[in-house]
Amino acid sequence: MRKRVVTNIISAGFGKFASKRFHPILQKFINSSYIKLLGLDMSEFKEARDYKSLNELFTRELIKKRDIDYQEDSIISPTDSLITECGKLKKDKSLQIKGMEYSIDSLLIECKENLNKIYDGDFINFYLSPKDYHRYHVPCDMQILKVIHVPGKLYPVNLRYLKKKINLFIENERVILECKNKEDRLFYIVLVGALNVGQMTLVFEKRVETNKNRELSIYKYNNLWMNKGELLGYFKMGSTVVMLFEKNSVKLDVRPGQNVKFGQKVAKWIKD
Structure with missing residues (x-):
């Protein structure tokens, strides 16, 4: 059993506040204040008064x-986000941000049997700020083989x-x-x-409960397919999505520091 650290406790407390449904007048004030404070663009969403909680x-x-790039070889951004880093892995080393490496061997726990396929592959880091659209979507037609929930700390993931x-x-x-993908990449x-x-959250796996279940959990699937653009799940507040690709399987079409939108092409599959 892993112990909870202060940031996890803070996050759980904030989550309770954000989930609470206040009187409609007070809730409208809370929502409107949040929108104004962070400068949210609500042109694609309902009005502040229509949300019954901050969550x-x-x-x-x-x-x-949204306009989605449905070309067969395209990989779309799963989120509205900032590309904090992207590029080639150096064997098992990826970049958290320029000048700061980490090992994907440590990141991808319980995936050891396939890691050598990822060595020297490509990666993209997508950072969602608190003002971004918080849902994430399927980046390409794909089969989901396995889900691993790894409990841990909840440090901020902003640029600083x-x-x-x-x-x-x-x-x-x-x-x-x-x-x-469909070509087994x-x-x-x-x-x-x-x-x-x-x-x-994951729309297809309700057993994953983050910042609650403190044991590592693994879920395997035999024939679970999802289509490009489908809803995959959502964050409550901003965070990060990391994508890691098999060696020589993709060509990236983004750069560090670029802002992207869900549905926008960020890479394409390389045909054999």
């Missing part, structure tokens, strides 16, 4: 249809913390999805928890 606002659903906290992605709580989607992210 409903955090996890808001798009009401306008990324630059000073070594092995941040490894220490923080995370949910790992082991996936393949292996890739991983890693949902990284953060301060005030009391929950990371």
